[in-house]
Amino acid sequence: MKIARLLGAAATAVMATGALTALAVPASGQDLLNPDIVPAMQRDLGLTHDQALARLKSEDVASKVTATLSAALGDALGGVTYNAASGKAHVTTTNATLVGKIREAGAEAEVVKFSARQLSSTVDTLNAADKAAPAAITGWGVDDTTNRVTLSVLQGQRAAADTFLTQSGVDKSSITILETASKPTTYANIRGGDAYYIGGSSRCSVGFSTTTGFLTAGHCAALTGGGSLTGSNGASLGSWGTYRFPGADYARVNTNSNWTPVGQMNNGTRVTGSSNAATGTSVCKAGSTTGWTCGTIGAKNQSVRYAEGTVNGMTATNVRSAAGDSGGGFIAGNSAQGILSGGNTSVTYFYPIGAALSATGTTLRLG
Template sequence: MLRLRAIMASGAAAAALVVSSGAVSAHGTTGADSPAPGGRYPAQMVRALGDSLGISDASAARRLDSQARQQSVLATLRSSGVDPRGAFFDDGRLTVNVTDASTAREVEAAGLVARIARHSAGELDAVKEALDKAAKRELPTGVQGWGVDPVKNKVVVRVRDTATAADREFLNKAASYGAAVAVQDSEGKAVSMAGTVYPGSRMDYGNHYCSVGYGARDSSGRQVLVTAGHCVENLPDLYYDGSHFAKGTTTRFHHGRDSVDMGLASVDAGTTIAPQVGTWGNGGNIAVRGSRRAPVGSDVCKSGATSGWTCGSIKAYDYSVTYTDPGQPATLVTDLGLSDACDLGGDSGGPWISGNQGQGLTSGGLTDNRCNGVYGQGTSYFQPLDDALRYYGLSLNTA
């Protein structure tokens, strides 16, 4: 089942999530940001990446350097007309899907890998948009999610059952696009991240909790919290460590309606949302330097009040999900990121980061996710941070 990652109070998790006093972020840890060898990256991120890949810290830092360098090259190519939407990392090399030999030569001359693809990024985006429109007409609750997979060069549709007429109509629509669409069986459902635990968890509202996200400021300089929209659906008062610190002011998420999972809360005077991401005992806090979007295949980590610090890779953007939360009408949520980093209920709204660039806010994941340490694998969804900042006209707080 797919579910949002906010939580109602249920007990043991709350006690286990208490961190040392003095943390500013609602689920951060204390401690200064610690750079990796050469000062390029936080040491704990380099160690985590090295451990997950079975390589040395130095090799992990070189891998991050390589990803950053290749992303800069791709940005340069974009100015000359190369479409970056079909780019993805494959075994450390940034590969760009192109549809003609001339563009392939340009990409390869710049030092990246070019792949002649059957479908352009624009074509696949159009197919995905058509499926979104079909879902908005009648929600296919048996369809878990769908989005463009640049590695497969297809729109991938994941199905849990075909019990309703809407499910079958949606799949017939998907099949009409032929080789541009792949349909896969899938277990479980996607659900947004509002969970249930005892009061006293990291960011409480009523008898639910989420996780503190990123701080930003609006055009007037007012401080706001950028969070998952479902965490502030009813514009609640928000509490950190028992004290009021913010109040929901706007959201684009509404159960039973087509939604985007982003929202804002006004931050109380005298309260600061630190420009750092807590790692839950996996090293010091990570300083946030910006919000540049990382390509598909990039390494990414997230911090959440329930599962703590978990890492994986980005699998897709512009992903659509049908959330089926217990006691709520099914909800279509679009424009999400897809990852195999593990998340759990109560992680909603928490920050995602790649290197020192903020990537997003936890939205939801499969109900059968079983996070087992930093590298426990799962299926999770996040609201891209850059989209939220752009939509609300905000400037991210950076270190």
């Protein structure tokens, strides 16, 4: 049986550490994990040195198991999270007969009501009703930890959220309404992590090097009229390629001969590939304002309502960031995860790297 073969393969799979980021300038240091990663995880996740190393190792294994199980379960997949306490992937399913197979593959198992495809369909319905949503609603998206779609609304405005849900026609039992203190904003004050400048004033951050330049946030281009680009040393950087914002938040920059894109972050961390790490996995970001900060991956497929328009398909994190970090790269281990878009005082969102690479027709520069 195909699903049994796939689940069996997951049980014996071992994942190489993977993570990423990029720079538009030459950098040194080829260590698989830059020394800055572990101290940042210690500081931001409250871990000891040995705990940080052990977590990175278990997350690598869990990610491999997760990828195989997600493909094997298909419509029966509920969602995937990383359980830091056990060091395992936590995989949910709508089919109770698959619990044993999931456990055999090396993951924790749980039976839930809604499938991942059902929840994604609910998000699609809300996305289609975006223009009718009141200003008090700040966004919505899938939360694998609760097997629900969460809808965020400003404090004291739950009634407005409930009315919107009724009008949209979604199954309210699949929705959790959460109140938030403030609206998300883009961090478009314009290095992975180096600074670059637009029009000689606005500052953003390099996300990931590609074979022809680098990827960054689309709003860094859209909100500045696609102005001229210079690097952190003042030299001409190159030109804008494809970019999009809102709807999505990605941009391609084609660098000129003044710059050599390398597969590293600005602290020397190598970029060895890309992945879609599970909710709960530790993740770090490099930005030109707050530097190297870490946290964990939160809910996915989030629709974030900025003043300039809604961006769909984003991932939430609790990683600290600020204006000027826009475009900076998020990595899990040595695998690229996404490009920093924006957030508020409690959450930072990134646009997934896979979608950005596909939309821009680019390939990561690996270190």
